[in-house]
Amino acid sequence: MYIDENEVLRYLGVNPKLANFKLRAYVKDGIEEILKVAYPKYMYTLLDIDTIEEKILLKGTNVYLEGNSIKKHLKDCFKCALMGVTLGPLVDRKIEYYKSWDLTRSFVLDACGTALVERVCDEVQHKIQYIANEKYKLNITSRYSPGYGDLPLSIQPKLLKLLEGDRIGLTVTEQMIMIPRKSVTAIIGLKEDLESFNISCENCSQVDECIYKKG
Amino acid sequence: MGNIIDIIGRKFLLFDGAMGTMLQQRGLKPGDNPEIFNIEKPDIILDIHKSYIDAGADIITTNTFGANELKLKDSRYSVEEIIKRGIDIGRKAAKDKFIALDIGPTGQILKPIGTLEFEKAYEVFKRQIIVGNSMGVDLILIETMSDLYEMKAAILAAKENSNLPIFATMTFQDNKRTLMGTDPKTMVFVLEALGVDALGINCSLGPNEFHPIIDEILKYASIPVIARPNAGLPIYKDGNTIYNITPEEFSKEIVNMANRGVSIFGGCCGTNPNYIKAVSHKLQGMKPLNILPKDYTTVCSATNTIFIDGSIQVVGERINPTGKESLKNALINEDMNYVLREAIEQQKLGADILDINAGVPEIDESLIMEKMIKEIQGILDVPLQIDSSNPETIEKAVRIYNGKPIINSVTGDRATMESIFPIAKKYGANVIGLTMDEKGLPSNCEERVKICKKILDVAESYGIEKNNIIIDCLTLTASVNQSQAFETLNAIKQIKELYGVKTLLGVSNISFGLPNRKLLNRTFLTMALTYGLDMPILDPKDEEMMDSIRAFRVLSNSDKKAKKYISFYKSQPKEKSELTLDSLDEKDIKTIIFDGLKGEVVKSTEKLLETLEPLDIIDCHIIPALDEVGEKYERGDIFLPQLIQSAETVKKSFEVIKSHMKSKGEEKIYKGKIVLATVKGDIHDIGKNIVKILLENYGFEVIDLGKDVPTETIIDAILKHDVKLVGLSALMTTTVVNMEKTIKAIKDKGIDCEIMVGGAVLNKNYANMINADYYAKDAREAVKIAEKVYLKK
Secondary structure: OOOOHHHHHHHOOOOHHHOOHHHHHHHHHHHHHHHHHOOOEEEEEEEEEEEEOOEEEEOOOOEEEOOHHHHHHOOOEEEEEEEEEEOOHHHHHHHHHHHOOOHHHHHHHHHHHHHHHHHHHHHHHHHHHHHHHHHHOOEEOOOEOOOOOOOOHHHHHHHHHHHOHHHHOOEEOOOOOEEOOOEEEEEEEEEOOOOOOOOOHHHOOOOOOOOOOOO | OOOHHHHEOOEOEEEOOOOHHHHHHOOOOOOOOHHHHHHHOHHHHHHHHHHHHHHOOOEEEOOOOOOOOOOOOOOOOOHHHHHHHHHHHHHHHHOOOEEEEEEOOOOOOEOOOOOEOHHHHHHHHHHHHHHHHHHOOOEEEEEEEOOHHHHHHHHHHHHHHOOOOEEEEEOOOOOOOOOOOOOHHHHHHHHHHOOOOEEEEEOOOOHHHHHHHHHHHHHHOOOOEEEEOOOOOOEEEOOEEEOOOOHHHHHHHHHHHHHHOOOEEOOOOOOOHHHHHHHHHHHOOOOOOOOOOOOOOEEEOOOOEEEOOOOOOOEEEEEOOOOOHHHHHHHHOOOHHHHHHHHHHHHHOOOOEEEEEOOOOOOOHHHHHHHHHHHHHHHOOOOEEEEOOOHHHHHHHHHHOOOEOEEEEEOOOHHHHHHHHHHHHHHOOEEEEEOOEOOEOOOOHHHHHHHHHHHHHHHHHOOOOHHHEEEEOOOOOOOOOOOHHHHHHHHHHHHHHHHOOEEEEEOHHHHOOOOOHHHHHHHHHHHHHHOOOOEEEEOOOOHHHHHHHHHHHHHOOOOHHHHHHHHHHHOOOOOOOOOOOOOOOOOOHHHHHHHOOHHHHHHHHHHHHHHOOHHHHHHHHHHHHHHHHHHHHHHOOOOHHHHHHHHHHHHHHHHHHHHHHHHOOOOOOOOEEEEEEEEOOOOOOHHHHHHHHHHHHOOEEEEEOOOOEOHHHHHHHHHHHOOOEEEEEOOOHHHHHHHHHHHHHHHHOOOOOEEEEEOOOOOHHHHHHOOOOEEOOOHHHHHHHHHHHHHHO
């Protein structure tokens, strides 16, 4: 397990170039503390897809993906991978532990958790990419999660059921909040060309307002 | 086969194997509830059950693992329909064999990490159990739990709605803890205390990985142990889960566990009738080992067991409002952060167990007691001692407590025992017995011993073993009853020798009315420890007392090789929570606030108070520094972590000023009161917490209602505290809906209170749309809004 210090700084809204030694030392300390309690787990599954009446059907299941944005994301895809990642409830508990008496630390640990869960997602994405390349001779799109664009959050319970999120302790509340908090679900398309594989911030519709944008 | 209770532990019992894995092979679509097959494809279920019976299973688990109202929310069938059919099919297959009502987790995570209330989880399980009970199953199997708290809800539901035997198994990770952090021994002590009939582990791991966990369970368990492993450690390949242990290997490992004391087996994920057949075959002709009863005295949180084993366990006494004005006020205002800080500090200073008391007339004792317990157990692993004289409060508290607590206390008066012991038995709590009775305080050692005997006898008649009773021999004041000190000490010694029970004592009463109380307290503590005291109740902030305890642990040979003593006194732990490193130079308060030096600000503020008026310090030193920090932040010279650290430093300084003013009889004047809450359904509260601290810095009093707060609670608080401004936060589009509802409810009631909102998905337009009066894009903006609102008023 590894957490990139600069990523943590980015989630804290800190320009890494302007972060002084003391702030960096503090972040390093937070990273160590999160690594002690994090227990990353993941699940993924590959499914064939089909477009039926403007909606994308995950074949072999009763689940449809709705909205224009996911359709665009999965354009020309034959298959897609669903993935779920969580760091486990003890990360939440640690962040909560500090809230009443050391808010700064709680805030920094929260950012460390975010950086770690994204990192684990990258690793799972690599595994999926490897399978796509080796087994299907395909490439992959970037990760796309419920709540992006017009892909509704309400799809979350269905995705988690398909992923058997229970097995890694990944759940979602009625308000569609994933618990443990440091969790991600995402959809990755498998397709032949690579052109649309572009995850830079410039391609995002939120680029102007986003405080977390890279570079 | 008769009653299963007569068989367990005497004969091996074999559960069936996996159901879900087999259903997927027979057409269950991924993502669908396996339980709907009870209605739509009953033949398949019957077939699978039968194949397990043919393989030699003694117990069929009904296909009802996920048949709860939360998981079946979008299903065509009700919980009742699915469970009834499941049991019908099970009975048909099992014939004269046993059937177990299978109950798995709710699929939701309980508060405070999740949003499911403990009592709601109880209701969910209750509904399942009522059906199972009415259909006549042989036992209830609660399995695959990772949360001890959820397990407790299910056990209580089973006990209160049936008389069926309860088998309870949890699921562990390869770090030998459950997902929520429970270790095997804590599971054993808590589940046995709750009165289950057999306990153990299932799922997640294969039989090889089961061994170390099973060994630990067997070391502590007094009841039959269950092992239902997967067909190996799950291996993840190309998005599929594979289990790769053969039935032969599987059954070999099961025999291995049988030889060490496990008597109930079965298979979990990846197993099939071949595995069960192999096990059944191998167990032929073998007999289970006897499980010997153990008599440890233990106190548990959900993730931590404290053994009362002679190595001296300190009970922290600070969470008791009697005579403590600031705690009392915090409880009246339901300020749980104050309570949490007290709890955290005591644990850091070496308390092993915390006593919790909410007994002041001004508050609803039961309500506050429950609230404190939920908050503390949500973040700390220190076990709790529930301190109340009200049986109703005690019952509510032990019910929602997550673990095995101590009840403080009963006396030798039969009436108190009769009201408390049934509660202690039902919820599996330890009980402190005070050696006094209806006749009053004891006058000598013999009376104490006699009352102790009476308490142990009555406890036994309620089925409470003496290892769950802790005796308090009572400290009387030496200035009044000088000869009593040794009566107390001798009683400790005699009681331990005669009955082998553990003892507890609050020592500080000894010195009442005499000068240099600390000296008497510490001396009496050392004497009591020498006479065999196990658990002193004291204030862990009293360094000298804690010193004596650490020294005693060395000299009584319980701190082996003085390891803990040496590590403690060699290097006193440094506070590492500062963003910046403290230097030795004396700094002015402005620099201290800039640098966020929480450790230094207390001294610095105290120094300023020697020469300046409190309000001058605030207006001329603190507020200008705070403004400058804010400007620096806005310019991008410093960042949010530094801003928060500075704000926390200012808060510390204010605490010093506040207590100074109070001691002089002046009350700090607040600019106004503000209620803050993260709305119902939402648990993202970091932003709200930053707003809170900044508002406090600028002189507002904040009533913080926390997260996931229902509309009614918010409205009640607005009215109760008569505030003119309420701040609501929500992070998700799905919870802004609840924010809108809350705003509507406030406006519909015509309450004269303005509303500001904030949160990641909001902006000015959105805030307008949901009818908020103000939108705060960040914490500094919230302060400006607050100042504007209270300037108007």
